[in-house]
Amino acid sequence: MATVPLDDAGRPLFELPAELAIDTDVARRVISGFIRGQLRQAGFERCVLALSGGIDSALVAYLVAEAIGPANLLAVLMPYRTSSPASRADAEAIVADLACQSELIDISPMVDAYFGREDLAGAAGPEALAASAIRRGNLMARTRMAVAYDRSVTFGGLVVGTGNKTESLIGYTTIYGDNACAFNPIGDLYKSQVRQLAAAIGVPRQVIAKAPSADLWPDQTDEGEGGFSYPLLDRILYWRVDRRRSLEELAGMGFERALIERVDRLMATSEFKRQVPPIAKLGPRTAGVDYLYPRRRPGSARA
Amino acid sequence: MQPLRIALAQIGPRLGAFDDNLARHHDLLRDARAAGAGLVVFPELGLTGYLLQDLAAEVAIRLDDPRLAELAAGTDGLSAVVSFVEESADHRLFIAAALLEDGEVRHVHRKLFLPTYGLFDERRFFAAGDVLRAAPSRLGVGVGLSVCEDFWHLAVPQLLALDGAQVLVNISASPGRDLAATNEVGLGTASSWRLLMRTYAQLTTSFVVFCNRVGVDESITFWGGSEVIDPSGRPVFSAPLFEEGLFTVDVALEDLRRERVALPLLRDERLELEARELGRIIAERAGMAADTTAASGAAPGLDVAPPEPYESPAADAPARTAGPVRAAEPIRLRARRR
Secondary structure (H helix, E strand, C coil), X not given: CCCCCECCCCXXXXXXXXXXXXXXXXXXXXXXXXXXXXXXXXXXXXXXXXXXXXXXXXXXXXXXXXXXXXXXXXXXXXXXXXXXXXHHHHHHHHHHHHCCEEEECCCHHHHHHHHCECCECECCEHHHHHCCHHHHHHHHHHHHHHHHHHHHHHHXXXXXXXXXXXXXXXXXXXXCCCCCCCECCCCCCCHHHHHHHHHHHCCXXXXXXXXXXXXXXXXXXXXXXXXXXXXXXXXXXXXXXXXXXXXXXXXXXXXXXXXXXXXXXXXXXXXXXXXXXXXXXXXXXXXXXXXXXCCCCCCCCCC | CCCEEEEEEECCCCCCCHHHHHHHHHHHHHHHHHCCCCEEECCCCCCCCCCCHHHHHHHCXXXXXXXXXXXXXXXXXXXXXXXXXXXXXXXXXXXXXXXXXXXXXXXXXXXXXXXXXXCCCHHHHCCCCCCCCCECCCCCCEEEEEEHHHHHCCHHHHHHHHCCEEXXXXXXXXXXXXXXXXXXXXXXXXXXXXXXXXXXXXXXXXXXXXXXXXXXXCCEEEEECCEEECCCCCEEEECCECCCEEEEEEECCHHHHHHHHHCCHHHHCCHHHHHHHHHHHXXXXXXXXXXXXXXXXXXXXXXXXXXXXXCCCCCCCCCCCCCCCCCCCCCXXXXXXX
């Protein structure tokens, strides 16, 4: 059975619901082969990823380093001026531990150039000085995406996704922002499973133990913002999605009905974020409808 | 009697790259021959890769394709099972497995069961085969070919064994999934396959030779784990999961005789009983005969009646989800980012 490492006080480092425990050795082998396969088919040997200091991107960094070696990984640290210094310190500790390549790019001037700063209006005009946290968070995520794709050219590597299954299913992600990537090695792992795999592969304990956060404003945490705990949310999603249990059956298992309904609604309203946008069907063959090819095939790899 | 050396070519074909994969087949056939193999087995669609979609028509070959003849030419004194997309004269595309022996294409099996559910979409791109036959072989025993999903249907191994196959060959492109820590080998797919293959080997008192590919097509990772199982259901060899390689294993074909004498299950099969009852079930399902085994109230062709008469909910009845289930405290779970 899977074991959870203990913290200094002898308590489990995180909560791992029994039904979510995976065989981490098999997961590492599958993911390593997946990463190498994606690169080979595309004609690349290197990867670029946005390293925040959080557990998701940390885990992906370790997985990529394990698959292709740390010299072939460029971790891009992209703090905004309000980002937590602790996040950056954790990201730097990960870079040091992996001995991968890294770059630090402060995105503050890019974001501020649009929204403005203090009382100086930016490209979006004076109205945007009072932009909401959602707008700011989304632009930060999309700015990081734009930088990662630029570094993809300079470094000659594919952008690796770092989103997990939990946040994807409830739509806790910025479309074309943090969810933009060439491929995603951990997108089918729930947050609890990300923690389990992170512990197995050697992600620093403080990164595993700290409260997950999008770090888009000070002291933001996923669970504080959403009003849920990840192990509970993961269990609901697992039984609902992977095990096809009905709402009634979940309620019968002891989950709070209002919470199940809320989770259902989040999944339904975020369906669009998980799919390629529809194209109006006009011609005889339409991409994604009746023109269906593998993403990579003979001739499609970079020469 | 000399043992039969079986070579399992557990490879990861390149998707859509027929000529590359063909060259690889030639090399491995040579290696297997050098290693003294008598039977070489390649995985499902080893010549083309699995997740072809619209590429299927572009990599399809006819049975008279010179490239297939060339491959067969490399099987002098050897048996090999290879797999590709076959285009028939009427332009249907099949997932085919061919038994090549002594320079010839000895037998072709067209995949019978095309999974089109879950992560599979085969029926969209391929035609299903209609014929299931055991093939006589230079090995001195009948060979029964099947492709992946064919083995998830009980009738297939049984019919092959009854038709004279003593070596059941299943070639697969099985996607690995379900990493639950409680699985036998950390992979649910492997556990399921192993259970059913060992059961088939025992119930048909035949060798089961399973060659599953490795490598990655798009999202899917194929898990390998090719196996040879003896007629008592005991695994003789299990290849490593996910690792590419040419694995050889020796089997004693005399085990077939020993097992079939000791455990004469095939001798005792009741074909006329199966045929009679199948005939009855077919007629009943088609609504052409009164269904003698259906629950009362079942519609023609359906064995099961609805559990209870359907009642439309009364207009004034409370809706099922309304009322006291509403949470006392609001739950704030919501996604903030767009």
